[in-house]
Amino acid sequence: MLRQFLRPFLRDRFLHLLLLIGLIVSFFVPFAPARWPDAIDWHTIITLSGLMMLTKGVELSGYFDVLGRRMVKGFASERQLAMFMVFGAALLSTFLTNDVALFIVVPLTITLKKLCGIPVTRLIIFEALAVNAGSLLTPIGNPQNILLWGRSGISFAAFIWQMLPLAAVLVLSLLILCWFFFPARALHYQAREQQHQWKPRLVWTCLVLYLVFLASLELHVERWGLLVVAAGFLIVARNVLLNIDWSLLLVFVVMFIDVHLLIQLPALRENLPGVTQFSSGGLFLLGVGLSQFISNVPSTILLLNYVPPSMLLAWAVNIGGFGLLPGSLANLIALRMAGDRRIWWRFHLWSLPLLAWGMLVGWGLLTLLR
Template sequence: MLLTLVRPFARDRFLHLLLLVGVALSFVAPFQPQRWVHAIDWHTIITLAGLMMLTKGVEQSGYFDVLGRRMVKRFDNERTLALFLVSAAALLSTFLTNDVALFIIVPLTITLKKLCAIPISRLIIFEALAVNAGSLLTPIGNPQNILLWGRSGLSFGEFTWQMAPLALAMMVSLLMLCGFCFPNKKLVYQTHDKRHDWQPRLVLSCVALYAVFIVSLELKQEIWGLAVVAVGFLLLARRVLLSIDWSLLLVFMVMFIDVYLITQLPVLQHALAGINQLSGSGLFALGIGLSQFISNVPSTILLLNFVPASVLLAFAVNIGGFGLLPGSLANLIALRMANDRRIWVRFHYYSLPMLLWAAAVGYGLLYLL
């Protein structure tokens, strides 16, 4: 049991890299380890932990296999199935946030490889891009929009309206690219004679625990909600807790600390002092570029200390979710769930062109606005 829990930490090369970066940064940034714990966004960590348990519970119940089989029968070709899943990921992300959308869509997608021959890794890459594109539409689609909405003073409708042109342009572009990258090839169902048993009791328990967890998040009592979910699985299905990739949580914790250390670098502190003197184009480029290295949520928090919440800043940090892997935490979540080492490089074959295209489109829209 202990070996099962420790193995993911020992094999996680990305975690090891983040730890090395953190050690190196601690020598050049002010050494204040007592502040590191406060640099971690514990709400995000707790939310991720709860969602990881709940989605793993549904996966272990076998329900994703049943749902996947029904989807394969409904869609007769690879392109149609890919367009449906990418569209579903984008739609869910507009109201459930990009992270939650991935925790629903990606496990379902992974089960499809048991049922038919479809490029799962490529599909997950497109789903990651889709939640970045879809979530930018609404104030509750992602954490950076929640921050910007709170500072902007706009209504829900006003914020959505200002983001709609960019969201529409990116979704149309992404669906066109998806249609090109997935052929109109007939899906071959591989398990005609295999009946898959699933556990309705575990699924219903997951749904009930999910409702409790969401309510706890709304009431700002997330730690109690997480405790209820954990105890529920200890009593119902302990194997679920053993099969979760717990190293993902440590990856996020170390990433938050690394970002904090980067923002404390004296050279960066000096450079940021002149942000409010930048032109609109300069701020747009800075928002996108900064997001590439410290992720768009920390970039938003950092930049809001110097400039007001505006449509320009909202466009910049949301566009910054494309491109390099750290641009959005959603990218990391999707690729980690894929459990494919080659996907880390392949992701950039699609995300970097999307970044360039999104930057060009966003800049053009800002000029028109």
């Protein structure tokens, strides 16, 4: 049991890389480990922990197999199914946030591979890109929008209105790519999966715990909600807790600490105040570029110390979610859940061109809308 728990930590090369980066950077900034816990967004860590337990519970219940089998029967071709999943991921992310949307669609997508042989790696990449595109539409679609909306003082509808052109173009672009890169080949249902057994009791337990956890998040008592979820699985299905990729949580913890260390580098601390003098184009490029290396949420937090929560900043950091893997934490979640080593480099074959397209379209639309 201990070996099963430790195996992901020992094999996680990305975690090892983050630890190495943190070690190197710590030589160039004040060494104050006592401050590191304050750099971690514990709300995000707790939320991810609860969602990982709940989605793993549904996955091990076998219900995704049942749902996937019904979906396969409802679509005639790979193209139709792929476009449905990508659009569904984008839509869910607008009101469930990009991370939560991935916890729903990625396990379901992995199940589809067993039922119809659809190219899962490519589909998960498109879903990761879709939640980044869809979530930018609303103030509650992702963490950076929550921050920007709270600081801006504009209404919920006004925020959606300012983000609508960019979201529409990017989601439509992804659907067009789906049309060309997923064939119209007919889906063939694998009959040998028809007798699959699932566990209704575990599914209902997950549903009840999910509602409890959502309520705890709403009431800002998420720690108690997490304890209830963990206790529920200890009683009903302990194997759920053993099969979770706990190293993913450590990756996020180390990433927050790395960002905390990076922004203390003298070069950044001395030059960031000069951001207030940047032109619109310079600020746009900075928002996109900074997101590529420290992720768009920390970039938003950092830049809001120097510039107002404008439409330009909102578009820049959201476009910055595409491109390199660290651009958005949602990218990391999707690729880790895929469980395919090849997906890490394949992701960039799609995300980097989409970053370039997003920057071109975004700047063009901003120029037109001024």
